[in-house]
Amino acid sequence: MSMVESAESAEDSRRSQATDMPVQTVLAQASQLLAAAGIDTPDNDARLLLAEACQTNLHELDKALLMRQTLGELAAGSMPAGESLVETELAGHLAAASFEGFIERRVQREPLQYIVGHTPFRFLDLAVGPGVFIPRPETESVVQAGLDWLAGEQTTRERLTGKRHTAGRLEEPLVVDLCAGSGAIGLAVATEVSRAQVWAVEASEEAAVWTRRNYERYRPDIEAHGSKYHLILGDAASAATLTDLDGQVDLLISNPPYVPESQVPTQPEVAQWDPPQALYGASADGTALPRRIISRAASLLRPGGCFVMEHDPSQSQTLRECAQAVGFSQSSTGQDMTGRDRYLFAIR
Ligand SMILES: C[S@@+](CC[C@H](N)C(=O)[O-])C[C@H]1O[C@@H](n2cnc3c(N)ncnc32)[C@H](O)[C@@H]1O
Numbered sequence: 001m002s003m004v005e006s007a008e009s010a011e012d013s014r015r016s017q018a019t020d021m022p023v024q025t026v027l028a029q030a031s032q033l034l035a036a037a038g039i040d041t042p043d044n045d046a047r048l049l050l051a052e053a054c055q056t057n058l059h060e061l062d063k064a065l066l067m068r069q070t071l072g073e074l075a076a077g078s079m080p081a082g083e084s085l086v087e088t089e090l091a092g093h094l095a096a097a098s099f100e101g102f103i104e105r106r107v108q109r110e111p112l113q114y115i116v117g118h119t120p121f122r123f124l125d126l127a128v129g130p131g132v133f134i135p136r137p138e139t140e141s142v143v144q145a146g147l148d149w150l151a152g153e154q155t156t157r158e159r160l161t162g163k164r165h166t167a168g169r170l171e172e173p174l175v176v177d178l179c180a181g182s183g184a185i186g187l188a189v190a191t192e193v194s195r196a197q198v199w200a201v202e203a204s205e206e207a208a209v210w211t212r213r214n215y216e217r218y219r220p221d222i223e224a225h226g227s228k229y230h231l232i233l234g235d236a237a238s239a240a241t242l243t244d245l246d247g248q249v250d251l252l253i254s255n256p257p258y259v260p261e262s263q264v265p266t267q268p269e270v271a272q273w274d275p276p277q278a279l280y281g282a283s284a285d286g287t288a289l290p291r292r293i294i295s296r297a298a299s300l301l302r303p304g305g306c307f308v309m310e311h312d313p314s315q316s317q318t319l320r321e322c323a324q325a326v327g328f329s330q331s332s333t334g335q336d337m338t339g340r341d342r343y344l345f346a347i348r
Pocket residue numbers: 133134135136139178179180181182183184185201202203204207234235236237254255256257258277278279
């Protein structure tokens with residue numbers, strides 16, 4: 001037997017052993033490795049990665065723990081007819097190999113979402129990977145603030161006219177997402193609002209690969225809502241981008257890069273894996289790019305249109321003042337779920 005063959009068969013026999021191990025033991029071993037790598041949530045990460053490796057969900061994983069199943073049994077259970085011993089062995093072997101690879105990557109502090117290749121955002125499950133910013137839960141509330149405003153406007157117009165959505169263009173609200181990344185904001189709007197006309201702008205071609213992939217996945221949903229989604233590759237803050245929409249946009253939502261350059265993140269998942277062009281706001285206090293986005297928003301929005309932009313908790317007052325200076329009639333700050341100042345809300 002050659003050295004390569006003997007190394008392969010050693011690996012095979014280790015995976016066969018893992019196949020016969022109780023799920024609880026497999027999880028405990030992985031969790032120990034993740035904790036030693038400095039991960040704050042080792043148990044949670046091990047569970048999510050194991051569920052993904054077995055192509056199942058956390059509910060089935062909990063059931064397997066309760067029933068004291070082996071890794072092979074859990075993995076075979078997710079196959080259409082995982083009954084026979086051979087199938088159990090094969091499914092367990094494949095799952096053990098995937099899980100081992102996932103844990104090795106996570107020990108290198110690669111974000112969990114890149115490893116599994118997707119992440120939830122509102123009602124969406126978005127594809128993500130190296131090159132694109134992973135959507136964060138705080139942005140879900142930023143989108144909600146914009147959608148609440150839109151629903152309120154539509155209801156007010158209905159009350160005034162006595163007809164459902166007869167409010168001129170609000171029947172087909174024109175919505176812009178500046179700095180689109182994976183497409184999280186614009187795709188959420190296009191799949192949650194009927195007949196929305198969404199324009200999204202992204203500067204990075206590498207990120208836009210993911211925006212397009214997510215758009216293709218949700219295209220049927222978008223069409224079912226009678227909505228439209230368009231992606232433009234360019235500088236979101238430039239007056240040359242979306243010029244034709246100047247003065248017409250109803251709602252503009254943005255999550256631009258805003259991390260202060262004076263506060264470089266230390267967490268490896270962010271510092272080593274998030275694309276730098278998605279993070280930094282181009283000045284020590286991180287407001288240089290957000291200020292340019294505010295100016296562009298002032299030109300794009302129609303009078304009475306709404307602007308919602310995520311920011312760092314340290315930037316609320318500066319950005320409210322900037323909005324007032326470029327002609328917004330009202331501006332306020334919204335908080336995230338932890339009560340920290342998180343977004344600018346302004347009316348043109
Ligand atoms: C913080 S990420 C937000 C992505 C997405 N909107 C989300 O909430 O998950 C910022 C995005 O803006 C893009 N970006 C940076 N500068 C830009 C610019 N001048 N014009 C357009 N996009 C830009 C980055 O490539 C990145 O995808």
